[in-house]
Amino acid sequence: MIRNTLSLFLLALGLQSLSAQITDPKATEVWNPVPRVVTPGQGTQPPSDAIVLFDGTHWKEWQSAKDSSAVSWTLQDGAGTVKPGGGDIVTRRSFGDMQLHLEFREPSVVKGEGQGRGNSGVFLQNRYEVQILDCYENRTYSNGQTGSVYKQSIPLVNVCRKPGEWQTYDILFTAPRFNADGILTAPARVTVIHNGVVIQLNTEIKGPTEYIGLPVYQAHGKGPIKLQDHGNLVSFRNVWVREL
Numbered sequence: 001m002i003r004n005t006l007s008l009f010l011l012a013l014g015l016q017s018l019s020a021q022i023t024d025p026k027a028t029e030v031w032n033p034v035p036r037v038v039t040p041g042q043g044t045q046p047p048s049d050a051i052v053l054f055d056g057t058h059w060k061e062w063q064s065a066k067d068s069s070a071v072s073w074t075l076q077d078g079a080g081t082v083k084p085g086g087g088d089i090v091t092r093r094s095f096g097d098m099q100l101h102l103e104f105r106e107p108s109v110v111k112g113e114g115q116g117r118g119n120s121g122v123f124l125q126n127r128y129e130v131q132i133l134d135c136y137e138n139r140t141y142s143n144g145q146t147g148s149v150y151k152q153s154i155p156l157v158n159v160c161r162k163p164g165e166w167q168t169y170d171i172l173f174t175a176p177r178f179n180a181d182g183i184l185t186a187p188a189r190v191t192v193i194h195n196g197v198v199i200q201l202n203t204e205i206k207g208p209t210e211y212i213g214l215p216v217y218q219a220h221g222k223g224p225i226k227l228q229d230h231g232n233l234v235s236f237r238n239v240w241v242r243e244l
């Protein structure tokens, strides 16, 4: 312990004296690699390197989670809406680390309460749910409200818009890492920005988000993004992703 402390002290001292020897500002400039150029989107448009998953006109990037058949959810007025009983839908592509943008709208006709009001969800890698729910003046368990990592992490604040108004999620996701033996070496992490406000900050995900029981990691590779049919008429538009 003392030896460790001493070596840290000597290291710090060494760095300090090394730093003192540098007098040229150019000595600490790094010119390579050069970040690739991305053109930002105008307004709500995606950036130039995004994969557009849903633009409101077709479901080509999606399929039924149950049997890979065509998506039966409703398409109308530039939005897609859950068709109750139509089942969950998943992207055809799979993703690891990502930046995901999506817009959702809770039904303007308010029905049900608690978990029964405007429930859907976005599952990262088909396993880790960021809850979508109408929590505008609607109480439920805190670790199951809008923007929770379902049953794992309570959002920092409730920033829900009123039912019928479009809302945004911007999600930064770091996939879990497993070694060759399938042992978890780093858990998944997620940052969620809801309507421009941070509600999850680098939150550690403890494993697949379970309705019943505790999360337990199992090794996996890239996975699709899933949107949940919870029987409520939640709508989506402008969904895009950037692989990181």
Ligand code: MG
Pocket (backbone or CB within 6 Å): 119, 120, 121, 129, 131, 132, 228, 230
């Ligand atoms: Mg849900």
